[in-house]
Amino acid sequence: MLTTLTRKERERQQREAKILQLARGMLRESGYLGLSMDRIAAEMEYSKGTIYQHFRNKEEIILALANEALEARIELFEQAATWPGNTRERISAIGAAAEEFVERYPHYFAVEQIVRSSSIWEKTSDERQQFMRSCEQRCMQIISGIVRDALAHGDLTMPKNRAPEDLVFGLWSLNFGSYIIMASSNSLGEVGIGDPVAALRDNQSFMLDGYGWRPFSHEADYPALMDRVRREVFSDE
Amino acid sequence: MLTTLTRKERERQQREAKILQLARGMLRESGYLGLSMDRIAAEMEYSKGTIYQHFRNKEEIILALANEALEARIELFEQAATWPGNTRERISAIGAAAEEFVERYPHYFAVEQIVRSSSIWEKTSDERQQFMRSCEQRCMQIISGIVRDALAHGDLTMPKNRAPEDLVFGLWSLNFGSYIIMASSNSLGEVGIGDPVAALRDNQSFMLDGYGWRPFSHEADYPALMDRVRREVFSDE
DNA sequence: GTCACAAAATGACAAGTTGTCAAAAATGGG
DNA sequence: CCCATTTTTGACAACTTGTCATTTTGTGAC
The missing domain is CATH 1.10.357.10 (Tetracycline Repressor, domain 2)
Known part of the structure; x- marks a missing residue:
């Protein structure tokens, strides 16, 4: 039980790190406007809703x-x-x-x-x-x-x-x-x-x-x- | 003919000045995202197309x-x-x-x-x-x-x-x-x-x-x- | 194995944006 | 008055972001 909780938590953190990594790239590439939640979701192969579960909005990222x-x-x-x-x-x-x-x-x-x-x-x-x-x-x-x-x-x-x-x-x-x-x-x-x-x-x-x-x-x-x-x-x- | 041309030109310049004035206000009020072509058009009581005849895009303004x-x-x-x-x-x-x-x-x-x-x-x-x-x-x-x-x-x-x-x-x-x-x-x-x-x-x-x-x-x-x-x-x- | 229940993921949607362009309207010379 | 030219229009396409009812997945009990 403890192990499953920490596994989930680990996955969550990994995902969060991945989001930030992608965001960094997009931001460097083409600034604020280039950072797109849709594209992050697409590249992560998750739906947009999931991304929004990590960050309330773009600015939070x-x-x-x-x-x-x-x-x-x-x-x-x-x-x-x-x-x-x-x-x-x-x-x-x-x-x-x-x-x-x-x-x-x-x-x-x-x-x-x-x-x-x-x-x-x-x-x-x-x-x-x-x-x-x-x-x-x-x-x-x-x-x-x-x-x-x-x-x-x-x-x-x-x-x-x-x-x-x-x-x-x-x-x-x-x-x-x-x-x-x-x-x-x-x-x-x-x-x-x-x-x-x-x-x-x-x-x-x-x-x-x-x-x-x-x-x-x-x-x-x-x-x-x-x-x-x-x-x-x-x-x- | 010369007078009509200059009158038109004058109107054009006035309109341009008005656009810039509105843009200044919106920008001061709420930054880049607050500057909206739609709202400029609405406040000018002109259509959006006309605004775009003065400035190719938002960034030009x-x-x-x-x-x-x-x-x-x-x-x-x-x-x-x-x-x-x-x-x-x-x-x-x-x-x-x-x-x-x-x-x-x-x-x-x-x-x-x-x-x-x-x-x-x-x-x-x-x-x-x-x-x-x-x-x-x-x-x-x-x-x-x-x-x-x-x-x-x-x-x-x-x-x-x-x-x-x-x-x-x-x-x-x-x-x-x-x-x-x-x-x-x-x-x-x-x-x-x-x-x-x-x-x-x-x-x-x-x-x-x-x-x-x-x-x-x-x-x-x-x-x-x-x-x-x-x-x-x-x-x- | 399967049931029940909770948690997480989904994507169609609403509401907004910018920029375009065929069509409508105004203009001005003849 | 008429018609060519210029100007204006706003419905559209193509994109945003953020929401949320619905579906899928995971977990523990039996």
């Missing part, structure tokens, strides 16, 4: 994909935050984690873009919304924690009227904006941006330099550190 | 809205670029223009987000795509022009392996990312970001400081300058 990725991102960020070095090195490690995340979950930015598109968010369940918000907060906490450590250690002093979260907002928007532009602009080279990932690294560094976060980027080789973090922390699993 | 706004943005940026001051002041004036743009075209970021969503872009006409790309390039040129002036005047020296466009990419993504997040995150206050617009101003300034662009933000009152630019340059029309 998309949010589930986002949740999956965000959970993994927190994992990466937490690992990065424990890097044994000064605060400026630790914030660089977070940058490395962000790069790693983009490589492991290349579909995520497309998903987040869809979720942030009004009228999608509204259709999703409270639980998944809650989960997404909590992931966002958790991310914020991890990073602003490093900022606070830097303040405590005297590596950084906050400018007038600015909170640590304002700095995090800067890193966040710089990253988010850069990756969205990279993902959706097929001709960055033509406008003179040859290596956007390297440019992002530098822009982040210079922003932190501007805040006065020591040691400055000319005093250490942060790109090398980021490569090292990615090799040593994120190479396996 | 969205791109038309983007084009409208981008044209206006170039206007604003060009005005800002002529500000009579040092290069650092001129790049701040561009920041002021960007703020002004967001206030005048609050729907634009939602539109750009939709356009950047894959499978939307593909459905639009080459002409409008071309126009959008040329606007983007033009913007890039205006700003990288100021960067080059700064290099020529010795206000700034480019770091190793970086082109002026990489700096512009930084400002671009910082702005774009910040405004997208602001527009779609209804609870920034809860995560500790009280005044995101002020934070964006500072983050931009600090990034430019990090690049070593003189005079530094602690040597001048750039926020005050931006307020002044907005008052003196963008108050009328």
Whole structure:
């Protein structure tokens, strides 16, 4: 009896994973409109009704994909935050984690873009919304924690009227904006941006330099550190 | 004959403007899915076929809205670029223009987000795509022009392996990312970001400081300058 | 084996979308 | 007034998503 229950449960989870896998593919292939419940059902060789027993609607599938990725991102960020070095090195490690995340979950930015598109968010369940918000907060906490450590250690002093979260907002928007532009602009080279990932690294560094976060980027080789973090922390699993 | 032609032409343009106006409203109200050709037709008291004579499809309407706004943005940026001051002041004036743009075209970021969503872009006409790309390039040129002036005047020296466009990419993504997040995150206050617009101003300034662009933000009152630019340059029309 | 009952899967449907196109209506020159 | 040309129309086809009565499947008791 126990075994049958778990077998069913296992089948259910497998099916759910398969749905998400198919959805990921469709989304990558042709965006929000390309994700079709009919086609998922057809490719799964199940009826539509069964798919709807897993996800109340299309938007739930998309949010589930986002949740999956965000959970993994927190994992990466937490690992990065424990890097044994000064605060400026630790914030660089977070940058490395962000790069790693983009490589492991290349579909995520497309998903987040869809979720942030009004009228999608509204259709999703409270639980998944809650989960997404909590992931966002958790991310914020991890990073602003490093900022606070830097303040405590005297590596950084906050400018007038600015909170640590304002700095995090800067890193966040710089990253988010850069990756969205990279993902959706097929001709960055033509406008003179040859290596956007390297440019992002530098822009982040210079922003932190501007805040006065020591040691400055000319005093250490942060790109090398980021490569090292990615090799040593994120190479396996 | 000439008069009848122009009258017709005038009516056509008025109708087109009305379509775009309605579309703007629907888009702001409820996003891409909320924009319905049927509803536009109904509210215009024209049949659907007539609407389709103006725009080949839904996506064309969205791109038309983007084009409208981008044209206006170039206007604003060009005005800002002529500000009579040092290069650092001129790049701040561009920041002021960007703020002004967001206030005048609050729907634009939602539109750009939709356009950047894959499978939307593909459905639009080459002409409008071309126009959008040329606007983007033009913007890039205006700003990288100021960067080059700064290099020529010795206000700034480019770091190793970086082109002026990489700096512009930084400002671009910082702005774009910040405004997208602001527009779609209804609870920034809860995560500790009280005044995101002020934070964006500072983050931009600090990034430019990090690049070593003189005079530094602690040597001048750039926020005050931006307020002044907005008052003196963008108050009328 | 078979019966009864619960659980799960089904697909026809309703209600919506976009985009088309033959037919109807308006227009304007002769 | 008439007729060629342009413009407008809305019924359609072809697609969505999401529902739910009906059918199928699974389980345990006898």
